Amino acid sequence: MSVIVLFMVGIAAIAGWWLSQQRLTAKPWLEEGVSVDLREESTASPQAAKIGLGVFLAVVGSLFALFISAYSMRMNMVDWRTLPVPALLWFNTGVLVLSSVALQWAYIAARRDDMDGIILGLLSGGAFAVTFLVGQLLAWRQLNAAGYFVASNPANSFFYLITAAHGLHVMGGLVALGRTAAKLWRGAEVKQVRASVELCAIYWHFLLLVWLVLLGLLTGWTDNFVDICRQLLS
Amino acid sequence: MVDVPFDTIAGIPAAEAPDVELYHPKSWWTRYVFSQDAKVIAIQYSITAMSIGMVALVLSWLMRLQLGFPGTFSFIDANQYLQFITMHGMIMVIYLLTALFLGGFGNYLIPLMVGARDMVFPYVNMLSYWVYLLAVLVLASTFFVPGGPTGAGWTLYPPQAILSGTPGQDWGIILMLASLILFIIGFTMGGLNYVVTVLQARTRGMTLMRLPLTVWGIFTATVMALLAFPALLVASVMLLLDRLLGTSFFMPTLVEMGELTKYGGGSPILFQHLFWFFGHPEVYIVALPAFGIISDLISTHARKNIFGYRMMVWAIVAIGALSFVVWAHHMYVSGMNPYFGFFFATTTLIIAIPTAIKVYNWVLTLWRGDIHLTIPMLFALAFIITFVNGGLTGLFLGNVVVDVPLSDTMFVVAHFHMVMGIAPIMAVFGGIYHWYPKVTGRMLNEALGRFHFWVTFLGAYAVFFPMHYLGLLGVPRRYHDIGETAFIPASAHDLNAFMSVAALIVGFAQLVFIFNLIWSLFKGKEAGGNPWGAASLEWQTPETPPGHGNWGKELPIVYRWAYDYSVPGAGRDFVPQNEPPARLSAQGAHP
Numbered sequence: 001m002s003v004i005v006l007f008m009v010g011i012a013a014i015a016g017w018w019l020s021q022q023r024l025t026a027k028p029w030l031e032e033g034v035s036v037d038l039r040e041e042s043t044a045s046p047q048a049a050k051i052g053l054g055v056f057l058a059v060v061g062s063l064f065a066l067f068i069s070a071y072s073m074r075m076n077m078v079d080w081r082t083l084p085v086p087a088l089l090w091f092n093t094g095v096l097v098l099s100s101v102a103l104q105w106a107y108i109a110a111r112r113d114d115m116d117g118i119i120l121g122l123l124s125g126g127a128f129a130v131t132f133l134v135g136q137l138l139a140w141r142q143l144n145a146a147g148y149f150v151a152s153n154p155a156n157s158f159f160y161l162i163t164a165a166h167g168l169h170v171m172g173g174l175v176a177l178g179r180t181a182a183k184l185w186r187g188a189e190v191k192q193v194r195a196s197v198e199l200c201a202i203y204w205h206f207l208l209l210v211w212l213v214l215l216g217l218l219t220g221w222t223d224n225f226v227d228i229c230r231q232l233l234s
Numbered sequence: 235m236v237d238v239p240f241d242t243i244a245g246i247p248a249a250e251a252p253d254v255e256l257y258h259p260k261s262w263w264t265r266y267v268f269s270q271d272a273k274v275i276a277i278q279y280s281i282t283a284m285s286i287g288m289v290a291l292v293l294s295w296l297m298r299l300q301l302g303f304p305g306t307f308s309f310i311d312a313n314q315y316l317q318f319i320t321m322h323g324m325i326m327v328i329y330l331l332t333a334l335f336l337g338g339f340g341n342y343l344i345p346l347m348v349g350a351r352d353m354v355f356p357y358v359n360m361l362s363y364w365v366y367l368l369a370v371l372v373l374a375s376t377f378f379v380p381g382g383p384t385g386a387g388w389t390l391y392p393p394q395a396i397l398s399g400t401p402g403q404d405w406g407i408i409l410m411l412a413s414l415i416l417f418i419i420g421f422t423m424g425g426l427n428y429v430v431t432v433l434q435a436r437t438r439g440m441t442l443m444r445l446p447l448t449v450w451g452i453f454t455a456t457v458m459a460l461l462a463f464p465a466l467l468v469a470s471v472m473l474l475l476d477r478l479l480g481t482s483f484f485m486p487t488l489v490e491m492g493e494l495t496k497y498g499g500g501s502p503i504l505f506q507h508l509f510w511f512f513g514h515p516e517v518y519i520v521a522l523p524a525f526g527i528i529s530d531l532i533s534t535h536a537r538k539n540i541f542g543y544r545m546m547v548w549a550i551v552a553i554g555a556l557s558f559v560v561w562a563h564h565m566y567v568s569g570m571n572p573y574f575g576f577f578f579a580t581t582t583l584i585i586a587i588p589t590a591i592k593v594y595n596w597v598l599t600l601w602r603g604d605i606h607l608t609i610p611m612l613f614a615l616a617f618i619i620t621f622v623n624g625g626l627t628g629l630f631l632g633n634v635v636v637d638v639p640l641s642d643t644m645f646v647v648a649h650f651h652m653v654m655g656i657a658p659i660m661a662v663f664g665g666i667y668h669w670y671p672k673v674t675g676r677m678l679n680e681a682l683g684r685f686h687f688w689v690t691f692l693g694a695y696a697v698f699f700p701m702h703y704l705g706l707l708g709v710p711r712r713y714h715d716i717g718e719t720a721f722i723p724a725s726a727h728d729l730n731a732f733m734s735v736a737a738l739i740v741g742f743a744q745l746v747f748i749f750n751l752i753w754s755l756f757k758g759k760e761a762g763g764n765p766w767g768a769a770s771l772e773w774q775t776p777e778t779p780p781g782h783g784n785w786g787k788e789l790p791i792v793y794r795w796a797y798d799y800s801v802p803g804a805g806r807d808f809v810p811q812n813e814p815p816a817r818l819s820a821q822g823a824h825p
Contacts, residue, residue, distance in 0.1 A: 001507050001511065004465075004511065005558075008461065008558050011461065012555055015457075019551065022441075022442045022443075023441065023442070023443060024442070024443065024544070024547065024548065025544070026443040026544075027544065028441075028443045028543060028544075028794070028795035029539060029543065029797070029798075031794075031795075032793060033439075033793055033815055034439040034792070034793060048354040048355075048430050048433075048434040048435070049355075051430050051433055051434055052354070052426050052430045055426055055429050055430060055460065056422075056426055058460070059426075059460045059461065062460075062461045062465075063464040063467065063468065066464055066465050066468040066508065066511070069507075069508075070468060070472065070483070070508060073501065073504050073507070074483065074500075074504060077499050077500075077501060078499065079498060080499075150475075151479050151480040151481045151482070151496075154481070154482055154483065154500070157475065157479075157481040157482070157483060158483075161471070161472070165471075
């Protein structure tokens with residue numbers, strides 16, 4: 001459980017930093033009148049949707065941190081047999097990186113009011129993401145063909161479970177991306193989709209980060225880290 | 235630290251939130267059924283939660299009948315008893331209390347209390363309710379599937395939860411896990427709304443330190459729930475895979491009915507860690523909104539500002555953070571590393587400090603206040619009493635050496651019913667009696683309300699206080715029939731019968747309450763906009779019940795905190811949050 005505890009410490013640090021900016025030492029019973037918050041005047045407050053996405057990413061992060069916690073506890077048991085990671089995963093990782101780059105491209109284009117760039121970025125980003133999902137399915141089939149079934153070993157079970165959870169989140173992202181593309185299709189202007197493109201790009205980068213962490217876990221690169229975490233609590 | 239000056243000039247223009255497009259219903263269906271208005275969604279959440287809660291109430295009657303008069307009722311067998319326990323616990327904790335506090339009170343009060351027109355993502359908010367309703371329906375359907383609902387206990391511990399000896403092994407457990415997964419998805423949609431609305435949609439002048447404590451409680455509980463529910467999601471998904479695909483995440487090698495099962499090597503303790511990583515914050519997810527509601531009720535009905543507002547806020551935040559590092563105190567007897575027990579006992583006892591601060595502050599708010607013994611106030615006082623009672627037995631159970639002999643006895647049942655059953659329900663009732671006039675424009679009937687309060691409070695005490703003694707005697711929990719033993723005297727059986735009669739009477743009082751809710755809707759006394767003389771923003775709406783968009787043309791401006799009661803020199807004994815200071819001084823000059 002140390003991975004999730006570390007994750008929560010991170011969240012608590014962010015929350016604590018934010019709270020420290022909120023004048024929690026104010027004495028509201030002595031203060032009357034409208035507060036004029038100088039920071040509010042100087043910087044535009046970020047939109048609700050962006051904050052909402054941020055909170056959602058914290059939830060998704062906690063979900064994957066819990067998967068990793070469970071993984072690191074279960075892999076200690078005697079029946080764990082690490083499965084070979086299909087080479088296809090490296091190709092998929094590359095595709096996911098490209099997808100993220102394409103979305104970043106779309107975001108930069110949106111800031112420059114470049115409609116063609118947005119369309120190109122969104123479509124290629126979506127296509128790469130679909131390719132990634134197909135690639136993951138192929139990797140599943142390869143493992144299945146090689147006899148690594150979902151229930152035959154906990155390592156296999158976790159592999160299928162974690163990749164499925166990540167894939168589902170990519171699919172959810174594709175829905176959001178599809179809605180943004182549909183808006184453009186119906187003739188929306190750049191400023192109407194700028195925020196959506198930005199949110200898609202943030203979500204894509206986040207999922208790429210999660211995938212890299214998961215890949216490290218599944219290939220065993222992070223075993224040392226997991227060991228350190230485990231020793232923290234035992 | 236940026237210096238933030240406070241000016242006292244009244245003539246500041248109201249701020250309109252430009253990027254919030256208010257949704258306008260076009261038909262009866264979109265106004266009352268598929269509504270995106272947080273107030274309608276709140277009522278939908280509340281009615282659904284209370285309806286499924288009535289099912290859980292009936293289950294508790296059946297359990298009490300069996301415990302009080304074992305052998306008398308042939309239609310309750312051992313399997314059914316376990317199913318009743320499971321469904322009662324699961325419904326009450328998750329589908330009633332969590333949904334009612336966050337989905338019900340949260341949806342209604344957050345936009346009104348922070349001065350917003352609606353939640354920031356109304357469409358997602360609507361989806362949240364419908365997914366929740368689907369989760370409730372899936373849960374309720376388990377009563378009608380072959381084999382009935384699961385009897386695994388509300389903690390659903392593997393391996394027994396999915397083995398054939400447990401009732402509901404066919405469909406019950408699968409649908410239960412599916413329902414939990416749906417609930418979590420639905421809650422996440424709602425939870426994002428509550429958090430972002432508090433962060434982004436506060437009206438002008440509503441700083442965080444001017445928020446009513448109800449909002450602080452619901453906000454912090456929502457943040458905790460968003461972070462804790464994924465643990466239940468992970469546990470549910472993995473258990474579902476163990477059941478459906480035969481994986482061995484949690485299932486150890488075991489022999490069932492003389493045959494080796496297909497499972498092997500899994501860790502039941504892993505499930506317990508995941509479950510309680512959700513399960514302990516869940517206690518505070520239910521308690522923090524109750525804390526907030528009680529703070530507001532006490533301040534309003536004692537006509538006195540809340541004592542130690544800052545401390546109250548800090549305590550809420552501290553409890554929220556600490557509650558993530560105490561989960562394993564539910565696992566002292568699970569066979570985990572004993573050194574963990576020492577760590578978790580320490581954190582558990584530390585969490586008593588902010589909790590005690592809150593209790594002292596409530597009592598100090600009452601001290602020399604102008605206490606009006608209205609029905610909300612009665613429930614608030616009852617909350618403090620039951621919460622202190624349940625909290626103190628929590629200190630017993632938080633210590634490993636005391637917990638080990640008491641674990642799995644009725645003492646634990648008595649403890650958690652006091653602290654997270656009766657106490658939060660008292661806050662729910664207090665909150666309903668307090669805000670019902672705002673929701674409907676009419677007061678609840680006073681006589682029925684007082685009857686409801688006294689029967690519920692005294693009756694609940696009569697059920698759960700003696701239960702501690704049963705636990706100390708060693709009467710085990712989860713037993714269908716304790717039968718004849720050397721250590722349980724005949725008087726314990728008499729006590730059980732007494733508690734059962736009390737439980738039936740308490741349940742009956744809830745029917746009176748439901749009747750009151752419906753009757754007062756049509757026949758209740760007209761309430762007016764602010765019957766309690768409350769200072770917080772939700773009582774200052776131009777219309778009662780608040781119209782679509784809450785605030786008419788202009789959003790209110792907030793000039794003060796929510797607790798200006800009995801201010802010396804003021805014309806009335808309360809000053810609304812949106813009353814400009816200039817008018818206050820004018821009133822003071824010409825009384």
